[in-house]
Amino acid sequence: MYRLYVAASLIFAMFMDSVIFARFSILGVVPDCVLAVVVCVGILMGATDAAFAGCIAGIVIDVFFGKAVGINALAYMTAGMMGGIFYKKYFADNIFIPIATVAVCAFLKEVFMAIMTGFMGGRFSFFEMLATYILPSALFTSALCLPVHLYLKPRLLQSSKKRYDRTAGGVK
Amino acid sequence: MGGFFRSRGFVIMLAVIAVLAILIAVTYDRVQVTFIEDAVNSVLSPIQSFSVKASNSIIDFFERVFSSTDLDKENEQLKVQLAQYEIIENELNTLREENERLKGLLNYTDITQNYTYVTARVIGKSQGVWFSEFTVNAGRNDGVMENQAVVNSKGLVGRVSSVSANTCKVTSIIDSTSDVSVMVERTRDYGFARGILNVDKNEKLELYYLPSGYDLVPGDNILTSGIGGIFPKGIAIGTVTEVSRANEDTEDRNAIIEPAVDFLRLEEVMIVNMEEQEEE
Numbered sequence: 465m466y467r468l469y470v471a472a473s474l475i476f477a478m479f480m481d482s483v484i485f486a487r488f489s490i491l492g493v494v495p496d497c498v499l500a501v502v503v504c505v506g507i508l509m510g511a512t513d514a515a516f517a518g519c520i521a522g523i524v525i526d527v528f529f530g531k532a533v534g535i536n537a538l539a540y541m542t543a544g545m546m547g548g549i550f551y552k553k554y555f556a557d558n559i560f561i562p563i564a565t566v567a568v569c570a571f572l573k574e575v576f577m578a579i580m581t582g583f584m585g586g587r588f589s590f591f592e593m594l595a596t597y598i599l600p601s602a603l604f605t606s607a608l609c610l611p612v613h614l615y616l617k618p619r620l621l622q623s624s625k626k627r628y629d630r631t632a633g634g635v636k
Numbered sequence: 637m638g639g640f641f642r643s644r645g646f647v648i649m650l651a652v653i654a655v656l657a658i659l660i661a662v663t664y665d666r667v668q669v670t671f672i673e674d675a676v677n678s679v680l681s682p683i684q685s686f687s688v689k690a691s692n693s694i695i696d697f698f699e700r701v702f703s704s705t706d707l708d709k710e711n712e713q714l715k716v717q718l719a720q721y722e723i724i725e726n727e728l729n730t731l732r733e734e735n736e737r738l739k740g741l742l743n744y745t746d747i748t749q750n751y752t753y754v755t756a757r758v759i760g761k762s763q764g765v766w767f768s769e770f771t772v773n774a775g776r777n778d779g780v781m782e783n784q785a786v787v788n789s790k791g792l793v794g795r796v797s798s799v800s801a802n803t804c805k806v807t808s809i810i811d812s813t814s815d816v817s818v819m820v821e822r823t824r825d826y827g828f829a830r831g832i833l834n835v836d837k838n839e840k841l842e843l844y845y846l847p848s849g850y851d852l853v854p855g856d857n858i859l860t861s862g863i864g865g866i867f868p869k870g871i872a873i874g875t876v877t878e879v880s881r882a883n884e885d886t887e888d889r890n891a892i893i894e895p896a897v898d899f900l901r902l903e904e905v906m907i908v909n910m911e912e913q914e915e916e
Contacts, residue, residue, distance in 0.1 A: 482684075483691045486761040487900065492834070494764060512645045519652060527673045528680055528771060529762045529805075531813075534659035536763075541656070545649060574764070580660075581766045581833070586812035588833035596834070597765055 466623030470505055470513070473616060474521045477501045482529060493597060495604040496570055498525065500612045502540050503566045506547020507613075508620045514544030531584065539576050543569040562613045567606035574598040677775075677800040685759045685773050692903070737904055740789030751868060753906040754778050759803070768811040768831060768839075772905055775802040783866050785908040791872030791896030792816070792860055793905050804907075809873065810839040810899055817864050818843070818873050821857040825850050829858065829873055829893060839899050841874060842889040850890060852879045858893050868908060872896040 477497035485494040498521050506514030522537030530536055546569050550561055578593060738755075756774035774780050776799050786793040786806045794808035809816050810831035818829045827846040834840070843858065856876040862869025874893040 479687060479691075481763045482760045483688055484695075485763075487695060492765070496763065498763075511649075515649050515652075519656075524676065524680070525763065527676045528684070529760050529769065531762070531767045531769060532660045533663040533673070534656040538653060538656040538660065541649070541652065577764060577766045581812065584813050586766070586833055587830070588812060593833065601764070 465626070466509065466620050469616065469619045469623065470501075470509075470517050473501045473505075473612070474498060474517060477612075478521065478525060482525075490604065491600070493600040493604055495601065495608045496573065497605075497608060497612075498522075498536075498540060499543055499570055499573055500566050500605055500609045501616070502544045503547035503569050504562060504609060504613045504616050505620070506544045507550050507562050507565060508617060510551040511545045511548020514547050515541045516544075518542075518544035531580075535577070535580055539573045543573060546572075559610065559613065563606045563609050566609035567602050570602040570605035571598060574601055674800045677803045681759060681771075681773060681803045684771070685757065688759050689757075734904075737789065752909045754780055754909065755904060755906050756780075756804075757904055758902050765833065767813070768808040768899070769797065770806055770808065770902070771803050772806060772907075773803055774907060775800050775804050777801050779909060780804050780907050781909075784910070785867045785871070786905050787871055787908060788897055788902065788905050790898070791874065792867060793897050793899075793902065795866055796907060806905070808899060810841060810895060816867060816873065817861045818858050819861040820846070820850075820852060820876075821859050823851050823856075825852075826861050826863070827890065832892075839895055840877075841893040841895060843876070843891040843893055844889055846890045852876060852891055854879060865910075868910060 477500070480497045481494075485497070498518075502514055502518040502521065505517055518540030519537050522535075522540040523533065525536045526533045547565055550565060575598060578588075578590060578598065581588070582590075754774050756772035756778075758770050759773045760771040762769040772786075780796060780799050782796055782799055784796045786795060792809055794806045794811070794814065796804050797807040798805045807814050808831070809829065812831045812833040814831055816829045817826065819826050825846050828844045829841045830844065832840045832842055843852075846852065854876050858873040858876065860867040860869055860871045860873060874895040874897075876891045877894045878892040880889060880891065
């Protein structure tokens with residue numbers, strides 16, 4: 465069941481990124497909804513699930529919208545793994561860790577995208593982009609983490625608990 | 637934690653990362669898509685096409701509602717019948733705007749009759765600001781090929797960068813990795829235009845490599861030069877908004893161009909087939 469929640473959340477996040485935030489932005493800065501979902505999945509379900517979800521979502525985005533296949537897949541997969549670092553390592557009520565993790569992952573993802581853009585021939589001032597886009601976008605994405613985490617946490621943890629109970633029952 | 641980094645899962649993830657890195661290197665700058673990408677595109681493009689169309693209608697509706705006066709809003713809330721008429725009117729407005737855009741496209745084809753065109757709708761845009769690419773709902777089955785020019789009624793939009801069966805990706809001229817050979821309409825000087833990577837939504841292009849002693853003033857129109865064979869000659873790129881004095885040998889830009897096309901509200905485009913006409 466939790467896979468269904470994750471898949472539905474990722475599809476909705478992709479739709480938000482490619483349709484809604486393609487038209488609306490705050491001073492040109494847009495959040496990364498897919499990244500917020502992937503990192504939250506990592507924190508709640510562990511690195512393996514999040515890396516897999518991030519990889520699949522990234523490949524779909526790359527195939528459909530991307531410049532080269534693998535860029536987003538690599539970024540989201542790594543973000544999922546980073547989110548997994550905090551799996552079962554914090555109190556469930558602590559919202560600061562998910563927000564901070566998403567902020568760090570979003571920052572690193574945008575830096576990675578800047579490097580890839582540079583490799584592909586794009587010319588820009590990195591420090592100007594750092595101040596005007598990368599940092600604001602990371603903050604925007606981390607703010608978005610709050611509703612995403614609050615939505616996913618009860619659903620994923622409940623599904624996870626059911627799965628654990630079933631496994632434990634099977635062992636008996 | 638340490639256990640995870642020693643686990644088989646972590647090793648598999650590292651292997652996947654290596655594979656993805658190779659994929660990036662292989663797929664960057666290629667024009668041919670694999671059959672897997674083709675399949676994914678074929679499955680997703682109708683869903684994406686529908687969702688974009690539905691979302692745009694909803695967004696347009698709300699934009700109209702929020703841009704109206706308080707009195708209008710009050711009247712809408714009070715009079716149900718009027719609200720119904722308003723919904724119908726909105727639909728009519730949407731159709732009228734679409735009709736005007738399509739008429740514009742038809743006028744455009746009158747101007748450049750030498751080529752054949754494939755009309756397509758934008759069904760997705762790349763995320764973030766780093767790349768300016770979008771997906772349209774016309775592909776190989778519609779006769780679209782790599783490196784064909786993409787235009788709308790205002791001017792040059794970009795070029796087809798990769799094609800699948802029913803969709804294709806278009807790299808726009810405002811992408812920072814895109815170069816277009818251009819000329820100044822008034823002086824016929826040749827140069828190159830390249831997208832500027834910035835965060836504000838006022839997309840701009842930079843003009844480079846004009847001959848020394850160039851004569852350029854704000855308001856000059858910039859057109860495609862036709863050099864390179866991808867873009868037909870004489871398609872509008874934009875208007876010069878700012879001129880800077882740069883040496884021919886330096887990498888400094890000569891001017892800033894405001895594109896003729898509104899990339900934020902791009903909905904329909906036409907893909908130019910130059911080869912078909914040449915074959916005839």
